[in-house]
Amino acid sequence: MKLTWFRKGTIYQIYPRSFNDSNNDGVGDLRGIIEKLDYLKSLHIDIIWLSPIFSSPNDDNGYDISDYCSIMPEFGTMEDFDELLRETHKRGIRLILDLVANHCSDEHKWFEEAKKSKNNPYRDYFHWRKPASDGGPPNNWKSFFGGSAWEFDEASGEYYLHLFTRKQPDLNWENPKVREEIYDAMRFWLDKGVDGFRMDVIPLISKPVGYPDAPDVGFRKIIEDVYANGPTVHQYLKEMNEKVISKYDAFSLAEGVGINESIAGLYVNEDRKELDMLYHFDILECTIVNGKFEEVSPFDLVNMKNIFKKWRDAVHETGWIANAMGNHDFARMVSRFGDDKKYHSESAKMLITMLSTQNGTLNIYQGDEIGMTNVSLQHIDEVRDIQSLNFYKENKVTKRYSEELALEMINREGRDNARTPVQWNDEINGGFSAKEPWLKANPNYVNINVENQDKDPDSILNFYRGLLSTRKKHDVFVHGNFEEIAFNNPNLYVYKKTLDQNTIMVILNFNNTEELFDSGYDLKGIEILVNNYKNLEIDNASMTLKPYQGVVLDLK
Structure with missing residues (x-):
């Protein structure tokens, strides 16, 4: 499979509201991103993904769009965006936008028109249904955010569907006019020079015929079996690719909600001509049993290994995935999978070593490069x-x-753990804004911040820089044949990767105590490509790994 720029690249996600506030109104903005482009360049990232910047009432922080072709005033102007795009490209970095096409805002002109009359031309842009025989919702579907997925409209006596908040009505993709509206919006940005889209909840755009009741199973299973992977989803994605994406030097990254490994190829296999890649939720949700808040299972390393393996096997040599352990919808990576107290630096470095050596595109989230942690509200x-x-x-x-x-x-x-302002220095609000931010800054900005880590050669930030630079030089980091070692070891994650004549071995200690590992190789004089400690204790073929130590060896 050809290693295209978007497959080989590293994606850095920016949540604009929390990135950098240039005008001190407490909200991040486009000019704030422009101010930090040289910083982003120093990370050796290749692609910036911007969470939504379009006009929005902000019921769900921009994921409720009221105009797909204008900029939210809080973030700046279209001129600011054009400058951001120019300056990003000038630094050799690509830029992709967040396409929210499953739903829009109830303040979008389409929905405002749709509410006026059952005969309005925009009525069929949305999913309207009569009440059930008891006057209640048409079925038992629940919103991702709690409560019914149906909202009653008094004026027309009908319900409309919203899988998210009631201010986010789902669009009816069965209507070809809706699809063309979305395609036109995509062309608007691509014609400006945008390099592609991350596609929010894109597997949900096709609804099951007849809107049947959901079975009495866990919500995650309902998403997979009812809300996602509808009967015409692949028809729509093929059409989108044919009419829009394929006409540009751009790529599509799907948020793979509801997609499991058995059907992943239907979305991303090259010969399908639908999507270029997706990121799944199995790693992000590996400690969540059923529902984000209530049922949590302990972290299980062998389970994580199985997840990486099944997804790698599902798309190897036929399709592509992006790997993520954090984004704007989940708690902080180091707080969930590492140790954000005693071994904060070591575990943050070890986690990114693992993620950057998995097959696929590396996806990192703002602030993880300095090990930002969960906040205590x-x-x-x-x-x-x-x-x-x-x-x-x-x-x-x-x-x-x-x-x-x-x-x-x-x-x-x-x-909110992932959405606290980026911590730039130890000044008020972490240097994000002189005014009180829209969301409280994590008080640990006094110690964890970019300025401090920039000056420290052993910091998490400088480790990221070195690691991503090394990754660019070694394609075997990005893909290759995978060989698991000591797969059932509950504390060590070890694997070899081979591509052409290049072979690396990755050894990761997920434990807070030392671990002994026999590599089976004579390690005398071996080249160490990556190490999150200053040294590695080696005795012939054996090594003693310190707590949360992660190393990558070059097995020439």
């Missing part, structure tokens, strides 16, 4: 995430948990 009034707020409100009615425990659950898994 002290009161529900400090919470901004609508998913967390809805959970808290529902719990006040059900009283399943105490209010203290509900807030503790939000602090453990809530999306």
